Amino acid sequence: MAKRPNPRAIRSTRTYTIDEAAIAMNITTSTIRSWVKAGLPLMRSRRPYLILGDALQHFLQDRATQSRTPLKADQLYCLSCKAGRAPMGMMVDCIPQTPKTARLEGLCEACGGTCNRMISRARIADFAAIFDLALNEGRQA
Known part of the structure; x- marks a missing residue:
């Protein structure tokens, strides 16, 4: 499994099922489901639930930005x-x-x-x- 999912592995113009998104990024489906609980938007109008590629890319970029720790020059x-x-x-x-x-x-x-x-x-x-x-x-x- 990948250490960090690569947002570039996702095409912004596609829609993905949870399984397809997991395969595209080489991660488990449970990881995708935990992201849904953390705020990743789903299209829930009918099954299978779909994830917009653009929404998934933005979600991953926002998480990466939030996890960065700014350092002072002497740290x-x-x-x-x-x-x-x-x-x-x-x-x-x-x-x-x-x-x-x-x-x-x-x-x-x-x-x-x-x-x-x-x-x-x-x-x-x-x-x-x-x-x-x-x-x-x-x-x-």
Whole structure:
């Protein structure tokens, strides 16, 4: 099963049954049913109930927007606290991910768990001014 459903797998001009929508996005039908309970609109005039592709795309985009956590310039996202936190001693490792991105990794000052933040490699100098940054060029994720 997909970790995150891709709204681009849905055609906005089509209508889908619950089963068809689940197959198109490679998720279970129970996931679609839970989305209906959470507010995904259905066409209930007759059976089988239909879902407008456009409505499903907007529903997924709204959920993705709501789940984002804005971070301040001096924060990383703590995986344990599920919130933006400053790293211990403002010390972070900069780990290259792709040719254009890097990941800042540190320890949460509140719980001691791992904190991360994805950044553009072009902005490494900006974050080096905020954090005590250690570049790990040899380590690729």
